[in-house]
Amino acid sequence: MTLTSTLVRSTPRQAPAVxxxxxxxxxWVELRHNAMPLVLPLIAVLLWFDSYRIAATLxxxxxxxxxxILGQGHALLDFAPFVAGVAAWMGSRDGRRGTGDLVTATxxxxxxAQLATWAATVVWAVGAYLVFMAVMLYLLGRVVAWGxxxxxxxxxxxxxxxxxxxxGFAAGxxxxxxxxxxxxxxxxxxxxxxxxxxxxxxxxxxxLILPTMSNGNFGxxxxxxxxxxxxxxxxxxxxxxxxxxxxxxxxxxxxxAGGPRLRRSAAVITATGAAATVAAIVLxxxxxxxxYGTVIPALHDAANDKPIAYTPVCRNAxxxxxxxxxxxxxxxxxxxxxxxxAREVAGLPGAPVRATQTAAxxxxxxxxxxxxxxxxxxxxxxxxxxxxxxxGAIALPGAFGSYDAGFVDQIKVEAVHAFAVTASAFGNPGQxxxxxxxxxxxxxxxxxxxNALGDSPWPLPGGGPHATAHYPPxxxxxxxxxxxxxxxxxHAWLAAHLGAxxxxxxxxxQLP
Amino acid sequence: MTxxxxxxxxxxxxxxxxxxxxxxxxxxxxLYLVSRRAPTALALLxxxxxxxxxxxxxHWSVSGGPAAQVLFPLLxxxxxxxxxxxxxxxxxxxxxxxxxxxxxxxxxxxxxxxTAAAIGALALGSTGGQLPGGFAxxxxxxxxxxxxxxxxxxxxxxxLAWTGPMAYWVLAEAALADRLTTPWVWPARPPLDRGGAxxxxxxxxxGLVLITVRGVRESVRDTST
Numbered sequence: 001m002t003l004t005s006t007l008v009r010s011t012p013r014q015a016p017a018v019x020x021x022x023x024x025x026x027x028w029v030e031l032r033h034n035a036m037p038l039v040l041p042l043i044a045v046l047l048w049f050d051s052y053r054i055a056a057t058l059x060x061x062x063x064x065x066x067x068x069i070l071g072q073g074h075a076l077l078d079f080a081p082f083v084a085g086v087a088a089w090m091g092s093r094d095g096r097r098g099t100g101d102l103v104t105a106t107x108x109x110x111x112x113a114q115l116a117t118w119a120a121t122v123v124w125a126v127g128a129y130l131v132f133m134a135v136m137l138y139l140l141g142r143v144v145a146w147g148x149x150x151x152x153x154x155x156x157x158x159x160x161x162x163x164x165x166x167x168g169f170a171a172g173x174x175x176x177x178x179x180x181x182x183x184x185x186x187x188x189x190x191x192x193x194x195x196x197x198x199x200x201x202x203x204x205x206x207x208l209i210l211p212t213m214s215n216g217n218f219g220x221x222x223x224x225x226x227x228x229x230x231x232x233x234x235x236x237x238x239x240x241x242x243x244x245x246x247x248x249x250x251x252x253x254x255x256x257a258g259g260p261r262l263r264r265s266a267a268v269i270t271a272t273g274a275a276a277t278v279a280a281i282v283l284x285x286x287x288x289x290x291x292y293g294t295v296i297p298a299l300h301d302a303a304n305d306k307p308i309a310y311t312p313v314c315r316n317a318x319x320x321x322x323x324x325x326x327x328x329x330x331x332x333x334x335x336x337x338x339x340x341x342a343r344e345v346a347g348l349p350g351a352p353v354r355a356t357q358t359a360a361x362x363x364x365x366x367x368x369x370x371x372x373x374x375x376x377x378x379x380x381x382x383x384x385x386x387x388x389x390x391x392g393a394i395a396l397p398g399a400f401g402s403y404d405a406g407f408v409d410q411i412k413v414e415a416v417h418a419f420a421v422t423a424s425a426f427g428n429p430g431q432x433x434x435x436x437x438x439x440x441x442x443x444x445x446x447x448x449x450x451n452a453l454g455d456s457p458w459p460l461p462g463g464g465p466h467a468t469a470h471y472p473p474x475x476x477x478x479x480x481x482x483x484x485x486x487x488x489x490x491h492a493w494l495a496a497h498l499g500a501x502x503x504x505x506x507x508x509x510q511l512p
Numbered sequence: 513m514t515x516x517x518x519x520x521x522x523x524x525x526x527x528x529x530x531x532x533x534x535x536x537x538x539x540x541x542x543l544y545l546v547s548r549r550a551p552t553a554l555a556l557l558x559x560x561x562x563x564x565x566x567x568x569x570x571h572w573s574v575s576g577g578p579a580a581q582v583l584f585p586l587l588x589x590x591x592x593x594x595x596x597x598x599x600x601x602x603x604x605x606x607x608x609x610x611x612x613x614x615x616x617x618x619x620x621x622x623x624x625x626x627t628a629a630a631i632g633a634l635a636l637g638s639t640g641g642q643l644p645g646g647f648a649x650x651x652x653x654x655x656x657x658x659x660x661x662x663x664x665x666x667x668x669x670x671x672l673a674w675t676g677p678m679a680y681w682v683l684a685e686a687a688l689a690d691r692l693t694t695p696w697v698w699p700a701r702p703p704l705d706r707g708g709a710x711x712x713x714x715x716x717x718x719g720l721v722l723i724t725v726r727g728v729r730e731s732v733r734d735t736s737t
Contacts, residue, residue: 038672179595179598189587197574
C-alpha cells in the first residue's frame with residue numbers, strides 16, 4: 001500500500017445535536033438528587049412563624065401587611081441562610097467525596113456539570129420561594145379589599161434567593177468540607193443582620209440597595225393612592241442578578257473547569273455580573289426620595305407618577321367623611337372621630353364642611369421646609385374649609401401597638417389642633433386651653449388628654465407619652481373654665497375671637 | 513518464591529516505623545478528633561469568639577427591641593452550636609460502629625470538650641463589651657442550642673445538623689420580637705431564670721446522652737447528595 005492508495009478520509013459528520021437533551025437529563029438527575037427539598041418544610045414552618053404570623057395581625061392593607069415581609073426583608077431572612085447552606089453543601093459535593101478529578105476527566109466540561117447542579121439548586125430554591133410566597137399572599141390577601149401588589153419587591157426577594165444560592169454554591173465548590181454549609185448559612189445571616197443594621201439607620205446612598213432597607217421606599221400609601229415605584233426594586237434585581245452571575249462565572253475560571261473557550265465565557269459572565277452589581281449600587285447612590293417613593297432618574301418612568309384613580313367611600317358624621325376604598329375598614333373610626341369635633345365647631349368661620357382622606361407621602365418633609373414642622377398631620381384648608389386627613393401616616397389600629405380608641409383620639413386631637421392653631425406647631429397657652437375644652441366636649445375628658453396628646457406631635461411636658469405628663473395648672477384651670485361655659489356662650493366667644501385665637505393673640509387671661 | 517518466604521521482608525525494604533510513644537487511648541482520641549475535624553472546629557469556635565468580640569466592641573445592633581439587642585450575640589452562640597453539631601458526623605460509617613467499642617466515650621468526650629471550648633471562646637469574646645445576660649445566659653444558650661444541634665444530628669443526620677441551631681436562632685429571634693416568654697425559648701428568659709436554664713440544660717443532656725449512645729443518623733442523603 002502506498003500513500004497514494006490510502007483512502008481519503010471524508011470530513012467527519014457533525015456530531016448529532018444531543019447536547020441539549022443530555023443537559024436536560026443532567027438537570028433532571030440533579031433536581032431529583034438535590035438536598036434543597038429536605039429543608040423546604042423547615043423553611044415553610046419558619047416562614048409561617050416569623051413572617052406570616054406577624055403580618056396577619058397587621059391592618060388589611062398590602063402596604064402594611066407586606067412591610068414586615070418585604071419591606072424589612074423578613075421573607076428573604078427566613079429563606080437565605082437555609083438556601084445558602086444547602087447550596088454550599090451541593091457545591092461542595094465532589095470536593096467532599098474526593099471525586100473532583102474523576103468528574104473532571106469525564107466527557108462533559110467540569111463547569112457544565114457544575115452548572116447543572118447549580119441550576120437544580122436555584123430552581124428548587126426560587127421555585128419554593130415563589131410557591132410559598134403565593135400561598136402567603138393568598139392567605140394575607142383574603143381581607144385586603146383594595147390595592148395592587150408590589151410585584152417588583154416580590155421579584156427582588158426571588159432574585160435575592162437566587163443570589164444567596166449562587167454564592168453559597170460557589171463557596172461550597174471552592175472550600176469543600178463538612179463545615180462549609182453551616183459557615184455559609186451563618187455567614188449569610190450575619191450579612192443580613194448587618195444589612196438590617198445599616199438599612200434601619202440609613203435614609204439614602206448605597207444602603208438603598210440592601211433588601212432589608214425600607215426607609216423612603218416601602219410604606220406610606222404606596223399601591224393605594226399611587227403606584228409602587230419600581231425604580232429601586234429594579235436596581236435591586238440587577239444587583240442580585242449580578243451577584244448570582246458573578247458567583248457562577250467564578251466557578252468556570254479554574255483551569256479544571258473546561259477548555260479555553262469555556263473559561264473565556266466564564267470570565268465574560270463574571271465580569272458582566274460584577275459590572276451589573278456595581279452599576280446597581282451606582283444607580284442606588286443616584287436615587288432621591290420623591291413624594292411617591294425612591295426615584296432613580298435613569299430608571300424612572302414618568303407614567304408611574306400618575307395617581308391611582310378611585311371612587312371615595314363616604315359616611316355622614318354631621319359632615320361627609322370620605323376615604324379611599326382601601327381604608328373602608330377605618331371609615332367608622334374616622335367618622336366617630338370627626339363627627340364630635342365637627343359638631344363642636346359647626347357654624348363657626350372656617351369650620352370644615354367635609355373631611356377627606358389624602359395620601360400619605362414619602363418626601364412630604366421636603367415640601368414643607370417650615371421650622372417646627374411635625375410630620376404629616378390633619379390639616380384644615382380651602383374655601384369652604386375641608387379637613388384633610390393623611391390617614392396612612394397615622395398608626396392604624398392593629399399596627400405598631402395602636403388600637404381603635406387610640407386611633408380615634410389621635411384623629412380628634414389632630415382635627416381640633418388644625419382648627420385652633422393655624423400652623424402645625426405647638427400652640428400658645430390660650431390655644432392649648434381652648435383645644436383642651438373642645439377635646440373634652442368631643443369625648444376626651446381632661447384627665448385623659450395627656451395620654452391622647454402623648455401619641456400626637458404635641459405631647460404635654462412632664463413625662464413620657466403615657467406617664468406623668470400633665471397640663472400646666474393655669475392652662476388646666478382655663479380649660480376647665482372655658483369647658484364649663486354653656487355651649488351657646490362658648491360658640492359665641494369662638495365666633496368672635498377665632499381669628500385672634502388662631503393667630504396666637506389670645507392669652508389665658510383673655511379666655512372667659 | 514514460595515509461600516514460606518512471604519513472612520520475610522523483601523530485600524531493601526524499610527521497616528515500618530515504630531508506633532509513636534504515648535498511651536494508646538490518647539492516640540485513639542486524637543485520631544477520633546481528627547476524623548471529626550475537631551481542629552477545624554476549634555478554629556471556627558475561636559472565630560465565633562472573635563466575631564462576638566467585634567460585635568460587642570463596635571456595638572453592632574439593629575435598632576430597638578430585645579430581639580435586636582441579642583441578635584449578634586445569639587448568632588455567635590448558635591453558630592458555635594452548629595459547628596459542634598457538624599463535628600458529630602463520622603466518615604467511616606458501619607465499619608467504625610462495628611469495631612469501635614470506645615466510640616460512645618469518644619463521642620461523649622469530644623462533644624463535651626467542644627462545648628466547653630465554645631463557651632470558653634465566647635467568654636473571651638464577651639470581653640469586647642457588655643454581653644446581654646452575661647456569662648450565665650451565654651453558657652445556657654450555647655448548651656441549649658448545642659443540644660438542639662445534637663438532636664438534629666440524631667434525627668436528620670450530619671448533613672443537616674446545622675439546620676437545628678439555625679432554625680432555633682430564627683425562632684428565638686421571632687419569639688423575642690413577639691415577647692413570648694416560654695422557657696423553651698431560653699434566650700428570652702433572664703440569665704438566672706430557673707425554667708429557662710432547666711429547659712436548655714435538659715435539651716443539652718438529652719442530646720448528649722443520645723449522641724453518646726446512638727451516634728448520628730447515617731443518612732443515605734449524606735452520601736447521595
